[in-house]
Amino acid sequence: MAPFTYRLRVYIEDTDLGGIVYYVNYLKFMERARTELLRELGFEQTKLRSAGVIFVVHSLDSRYLKPAQLDDELNVETVIEQASAATLAFRQNVARLDGTLLCSACVKVATVAADSLKPTRTPRPLVEALAPYLPSNN
Amino acid sequence: MAPFTYRLRVYIEDTDLGGIVYYVNYLKFMERARTELLRELGFEQTKLRSAGVIFVVHSLDSRYLKPAQLDDELNVETVIEQASAATLAFRQNVARLDGTLLCSACVKVATVAADSLKPTRTPRPLVEALAPYLPSNN
Amino acid sequence: MAPFTYRLRVYIEDTDLGGIVYYVNYLKFMERARTELLRELGFEQTKLRSAGVIFVVHSLDSRYLKPAQLDDELNVETVIEQASAATLAFRQNVARLDGTLLCSACVKVATVAADSLKPTRTPRPLVEALAPYLPSNN
Amino acid sequence: MAPFTYRLRVYIEDTDLGGIVYYVNYLKFMERARTELLRELGFEQTKLRSAGVIFVVHSLDSRYLKPAQLDDELNVETVIEQASAATLAFRQNVARLDGTLLCSACVKVATVAADSLKPTRTPRPLVEALAPYLPSNN
Numbered sequence: 222m223a224p225f226t227y228r229l230r231v232y233i234e235d236t237d238l239g240g241i242v243y244y245v246n247y248l249k250f251m252e253r254a255r256t257e258l259l260r261e262l263g264f265e266q267t268k269l270r271s272a273g274v275i276f277v278v279h280s281l282d283s284r285y286l287k288p289a290q291l292d293d294e295l296n297v298e299t300v301i302e303q304a305s306a307a308t309l310a311f312r313q314n315v316a317r318l319d320g321t322l323l324c325s326a327c328v329k330v331a332t333v334a335a336d337s338l339k340p341t342r343t344p345r346p347l348v349e350a351l352a353p354y355l356p357s358n359n
Numbered sequence: 360m361a362p363f364t365y366r367l368r369v370y371i372e373d374t375d376l377g378g379i380v381y382y383v384n385y386l387k388f389m390e391r392a393r394t395e396l397l398r399e400l401g402f403e404q405t406k407l408r409s410a411g412v413i414f415v416v417h418s419l420d421s422r423y424l425k426p427a428q429l430d431d432e433l434n435v436e437t438v439i440e441q442a443s444a445a446t447l448a449f450r451q452n453v454a455r456l457d458g459t460l461l462c463s464a465c466v467k468v469a470t471v472a473a474d475s476l477k478p479t480r481t482p483r484p485l486v487e488a489l490a491p492y493l494p495s496n497n
Numbered sequence: 498m499a500p501f502t503y504r505l506r507v508y509i510e511d512t513d514l515g516g517i518v519y520y521v522n523y524l525k526f527m528e529r530a531r532t533e534l535l536r537e538l539g540f541e542q543t544k545l546r547s548a549g550v551i552f553v554v555h556s557l558d559s560r561y562l563k564p565a566q567l568d569d570e571l572n573v574e575t576v577i578e579q580a581s582a583a584t585l586a587f588r589q590n591v592a593r594l595d596g597t598l599l600c601s602a603c604v605k606v607a608t609v610a611a612d613s614l615k616p617t618r619t620p621r622p623l624v625e626a627l628a629p630y631l632p633s634n635n
Numbered sequence: 636m637a638p639f640t641y642r643l644r645v646y647i648e649d650t651d652l653g654g655i656v657y658y659v660n661y662l663k664f665m666e667r668a669r670t671e672l673l674r675e676l677g678f679e680q681t682k683l684r685s686a687g688v689i690f691v692v693h694s695l696d697s698r699y700l701k702p703a704q705l706d707d708e709l710n711v712e713t714v715i716e717q718a719s720a721a722t723l724a725f726r727q728n729v730a731r732l733d734g735t736l737l738c739s740a741c742v743k744v745a746t747v748a749a750d751s752l753k754p755t756r757t758p759r760p761l762v763e764a765l766a767p768y769l770p771s772n773n
Contacts, residue, residue: 232670233680234383234663236376238429243372244554245528248521249648256646260706266647267706278520282558291376292674292681370532371542372525382692383662387510390659394508398568404509405568416658420696430536430543510659512652514705519648567652 224298224314225261225354227254231293241288247324248283251313254297255328262350274344276330279308283326294318301354307332307340309351362436362452363399363492365392369431379426385462386421389451392435393466400488412482414468417446421464432456439492445470445478447489500574500590501537501630503530507569517564523600524559527589530573531604538626550620552606555584559602570594577630583608583616585627638712638728639675639768641668645707655702661738662697665727668711669742676764688758690744693722697740708732715768721746721754723765 229250237243256266269275289295296316303310308331315324332343367388375381394404407413427433434454441448446469453462470481505526513519532542545551565571572592579586584607591600608619643664651657670680683689703709710730717724722745729738746757 230667230671232663232667233375234381234666237371238374238376238378239551239553240376240378245372245521245524248524249646252521252648253644253646257644265706267704275515277515278561280558280560282556284556285554290681292679368529368533370525370529372528377689377691383659383666386659386662387508390510391506391508395506403568405566413653415653416699418696418698420694422694423692428543430541509651510657513647514650514652514654516652516654521648 224300225254225258227257227297227299229253229295229297231289231291231295233291235289236291239288241290242293244283244285244324247285247315248281248326248328250295250297250315251299251311251326251328254299254313255311255330258299258354259347262347264347264350269344269347270335272344273335274341275333275335276309277333277338279329279331281326281328283324285324287321287323289315289317289323295323299354300356301351302327302356304343304348304351304355306342309343362438363392363396365395365435365437367391367433367435369427369429369433371429373427374429377426379428380431382421382423382462385423385453386419386464386466388433388435388453389437389449389464389466392437392451393449393468396437396492397485400485402485402488407482407485408473410482411473412479413471413473414447415471415476417467417469419464419466421462423462425459425461427453427455427461433461437492438494439489440465440494442481442486442489442493444480447481499629500576501530501534503533503573503575505529505571505573507565507567507571509567511565512567515564517566518569520559520561520600523561523591524557524602524604526571526573526591527575527587527602527604530575530589531587531606534575534630535623538623540623540626545620545623546611548620549611550608550617551611552585553609553614555605555607557602557604559600561600563597563599565591565593565599571599575630576632577627578603578632580619580624580627580631582618585619638714639668639672641671641711641713643667643709643711645703645705645709647705649703650705653702655704656707658697658699658738661699661703661729662695662740662742664709664711664729665713665725665740665742668713668727669725669744672713672768673761676761678761678764683758683761684749686758687749688755689747689749690723691747691752693743693745695740695742697738699738701735701737703729703731703737709737713768714770715765716741716770718757718762718765718769720756723757
């Protein structure tokens, strides 16, 4: 299973006074990658919302290894560690183009109904579409 | 007419790789000040929204004079330059506590209906409450 | 041991299209709280930096329970779970004023030398000053 | 003179509780576009910095016409309105792919020495490289 790769560039808005990417912003990079993964599979968030389903982040853990800097190009590589009835766990790695790992996180996302915000089942077609990014033994 | 003063602290999230406050963030500081001015007058944005009225920024111009840095305390001083039927023009100055001016902007805000997003009259009680922050000849 | 409490207000800049606080921004709230805790103890980050010591976030895990909304006032309560030679682990809870817990995170911070960015010992006076926020058996 | 076009996508991080792009964030989009324009001409900001020259935003004015939404693709079109010894004035328009103008701004940037932060002449090779984006009568 190959991860889904999303590439981005570091801009001044992403940096802090340390001269490096502000650690909070890696989580934005990872969300962009999840959004693009869903879009590639045909599940734009706007469409999901109008179909009554939204994603909310349930929890995350993040580990910072090396810093990114202005003008760097980065890859965010995403796989799905676990898919259960109403949650998806994404493993996301942010790396330099030479493969140096900068930040790794697991982001757990819950599917909720757009109106009630109550947990709801992840739509079947989405689960099926995500299969290629799931561990092979799932 | 004394301006409305809102005080804030500069945190790491506000800085960029230049070691100073990222210029875009002064506009956030100014919006916090406008929000607190309205709150002091009894017009919380949440209440205005549920009363069907929201503010949208129509235009702004901003001039940057000196930079703010981490740990600085800043004052945002706000007066209303102009109040017409459906727009308010705020003059907002961000300064150090010793009075050194860092950034000055004029932010024009339009009142629109929350449902249609069409221009609507600024609620009369709000216009009256804002009087102390208006130029005396208005 | 009483936690250190930092109070903040939610502004439009903090929200996202879901009408609630964008989950990434709780991490900014928590950093403001850590900064104010250090300041109260006499360790402004600016001073620490000029003394050659900076903090870098090593890792964090965060759990989201309920959302905050525009105009909410929130408390960030901070204790120190663990203090070792060169790292500090902060437990931080963001709650509404009525005590409802919204977000809880553990943020592990490493002390590094400002010039080399290599791990260095947390300054002794700082460790001593932090004692009131440490578990009693430390 | 054709403008320089930079394309971007709107993500959740860019939106606010109004369900649209938070007005402050258009200024970030415009800075990304200026950065990419400079990069295309061979003047990465990192290189300029190490050559002792940085840009600081002197002033800006911005006009908001229509809102952008999640999942929108936008073009930022940039031309240079004026280039004098130590300042550059960029005109930047953010539009939907069908050409609908959403936001237009003029951003004045000053060239300063990286060490003293004093105004300095814009490097000659950069001025020459920018010629294609200048009004023809300059």
